[in-house]
Amino acid sequence: MSPSPAQPLAHDIAPAAVPGFALDQWYVAALGWELKDKPLGRTLLGKPVVLFRTADGQVAALEDRCCHRALPLSNGTLEGGGIRCGYHGLLFNDDGKCIEIPGQDKIPSKARVPAYHVREQDQIVWIWFASPAHPVPTCEPPIYDVHSSGKYLFDGDVYHYDAPYQLIHDNLMDLSHLGYVHLRTIGGNASIHMNAQMSVESDDNVVRVVRHMPGSVPPPTYTAAYPFSGNVDRWQEIEFHVSHLRIWTGAVDAGTDDLNNPDRGGFHMRGFHGVTPETETTSHYFWTMATNPKSDPEAVKAKVIEQTILTFDEDKVVIEAQYQNMCRFGTRPMIDIHVDVGANRARRIIEQLRQAAC
Known part of the structure; x- marks a missing residue:
């Protein structure tokens, strides 16, 4: 699931997109059926993003970079708790927090990666690209009931x-x-x-x-x-x-x-x-x-x-x-x-x- 709009934390929020694009918008990140049992890496508005489903089927989006040695997280694997880096096995949850480091009990507080606000609506996966003024979505993603009405x-x-x-x-x-x-x-x-x-x-x-x-x-x-x-x-x-x-x-x-x-x-x-x-x-x-x-x-x-x-x-x-x-x-x-x-x-x-x- 995506970061809670009600409780934004500075280190949880992904950086703004590069200048040159219209921000404070929901953009399409994927079609729902693209996200199955593997992470999906995709550059969107100049930002490398990894998209994946959690164990309960919710969609998550993180910056596509492990905070340890910078391998793309999209090169990793999915587990019940989140996404595991394919280099040294750090496991991150859907909020970007590292929840496991193999062979090490203590997890540094800085062991986390930025998370994006993401929603799935009518089998379309939307991602919020923010300006510094609006890091949290100001509206819900668009509804497209052509996909859900049963008429088509x-x-x-x-x-x-x-x-x-x-x-x-x-x-x-x-x-x-x-x-x-x-x-x-x-x-x-x-x-x-x-x-x-x-x-x-x-x-x-x-x-x-x-x-x-x-x-x-x-x-x-x-x-x-x-x-x-x-x-x-x-x-x-x-x-x-x-x-x-x-x-x-x-x-x-x-x-x-x-x-x-x-x-x-x-x-x-x-x-x-x-x-x-x-x-x-x-x-x-x-x-x-x-x-x-x-x-x-x-x-x-x-x-x-x-x-x-x-x-x-x-x-x-x-x-x-x-x-x-x-x-x-x-x-x-x-x-x-x-x-x-x-x-x-x-x-x-x-x-x-x-x-x-x-």
Whole structure:
């Protein structure tokens, strides 16, 4: 279990993340099913972290460094009492306190490692990255009941990107690229994508982009998963939060439902996208995709996940090539077009929070 917010101790609290990121936020550290019987080492916002489950199934997160001789604790093993260093066997509990030193009865008071506040919610593992002003979480992690409502089947995985995290945001905030990048899967007519009916709303923390494409030919992923009778009315609803995005896409047979109806039927794909910086130039991308099969649920889910992986593989190639070219050409200016509104607003939110954390 994570350190108690009610009783923070200075030596229990992990150091703040490196400057340059929006702090005082819950970021995605892992998907729940990644944490099994071994520790998981991962660099998040420039900080090496080891994640693991305790004997009672709770999630813990410590700095990934033994305080004795600096071996990564992620090279160690899990025991009922915590995590044991793989070098000299020091055993640490979920609060980072050393509770056993083999061959030595006295345990020095300084034998401990920093612990992070971590929570598991709806099979997503969240970690709090604090500014010096807010070492203890000021809110609970986000709820994502798509995973827990029982209305959808879902699966997911993790990508590592050799590219800055905001380039992933840009890609997800602008789905006009589908008609060019994803012709084999969720794409469709490129002209319809570029001319979709679009609205953008935002406040201090959230950007919401809604795109409607009535009278569209359904793309390959849609026809493989749902028995459409012909053309469809498609929607794309993107909700940006600093640490993650929620994207609801889908379609109904043309003219059969109102695309503004929150309870509309048809084929649904609900994507969760946890985008967590690893460093200033590399990223972790945690994703899940949920769908609502009309028949043969496991086969349809498998098809949707297969198509989603193909789609995200295509995005990864584009984004990493984009970043390589940005490095090659340096500070050459880039222009904006009409589809960039949502992504630009998201960048402004992050810049305001980043400046506040400096």
